[in-house]
Amino acid sequence: MIKAFAGALFLTMGLITVKSKGQIKIITNNTQKTHYLEIAYDKAFVHKHSDSINYQKQFFKNFPSTFEDLCTIYGYDDKKGAAPLYNVAKLHIDKLFNLACVDSEKKATKFVGISLNGKWDADAVGYFQNNLQTFTIDKFATIIRLLNTYTDSDTISFWKFYLDIEDTDYRKKSYDSIVGKLRANNSKMTALVTEAYQIINKQQQNH
Numbered sequence: 791m792i793k794a795f796a797g798a799l800f801l802t803m804g805l806i807t808v809k810s811k812g813q814i815k816i817i818t819n820n821t822q823k824t825h826y827l828e829i830a831y832d833k834a835f836v837h838k839h840s841d842s843i844n845y846q847k848q849f850f851k852n853f854p855s856t857f858e859d860l861c862t863i864y865g866y867d868d869k870k871g872a873a874p875l876y877n878v879a880k881l882h883i884d885k886l887f888n889l890a891c892v893d894s895e896k897k898a899t900k901f902v903g904i905s906l907n908g909k910w911d912a913d914a915v916g917y918f919q920n921n922l923q924t925f926t927i928d929k930f931a932t933i934i935r936l937l938n939t940y941t942d943s944d945t946i947s948f949w950k951f952y953l954d955i956e957d958t959d960y961r962k963k964s965y966d967s968i969v970g971k972l973r974a975n976n977s978k979m980t981a982l983v984t985e986a987y988q989i990i991n992k993q994q995q996n997h
Contacts, residue, residue: 857908864914879914887921908951949986
């Protein structure tokens with residue numbers, strides 16, 4: 791059951807209750823999270839509730855933080871069909887990347903986390919990857935600083951998703967753009983990006 795009051799929203803489904811005003815809580819159950827994301831998005835961006843900034847923060851906090859959850863909530867499965875929020879995936883993902891109330895460091899952490907173990911797909915995953923590529927170039931220093939705290943395998947995983955592009959020329963252009971920014975002062979990251987690029991090239995050749 792979902793109950794909305796002036797200035798507060800309560801999501802009471804199972805054992806979870808979330809009060810949105812004055813605090814930000816994270817819902818871990820994907821079924822409940824789906825409903826809450828719909829409400830938070832509506833109050834943050836559509837009807838612009840008086841507490842819309844708080845709802846924007848709630849939306850960001852409760853947006854999926856892993857690739858698996860992104861697909862479960864926004865993706866499409868050939869056997870199971872469309873995920874619950876498949877039809878609004880582009881709207882939600884575009885807003886996620888453009889939230890002015892969330893700083894770049896928090897965004898980078900969220901976006902890198904989603905990218906780990908990611909693999910390109912159409913629709914939601916494609917929307918996310920496109921936005922990720924733009925964000926990475928725009929906030930390059932922030933992304934690199936964060937990736938420097940990750941293991942080599944996770945860093946390669948991020949770049950594999952970033953470079954998982956079907957068009958060979960565009961993939962090469964994306965790789966060259968990243969390496970061009972890195973070569974002068976980060977040889978280790980350049981090597982990891984190159985390894986990811988080589989892996990993706992082999993995978994694409996085998997398709």
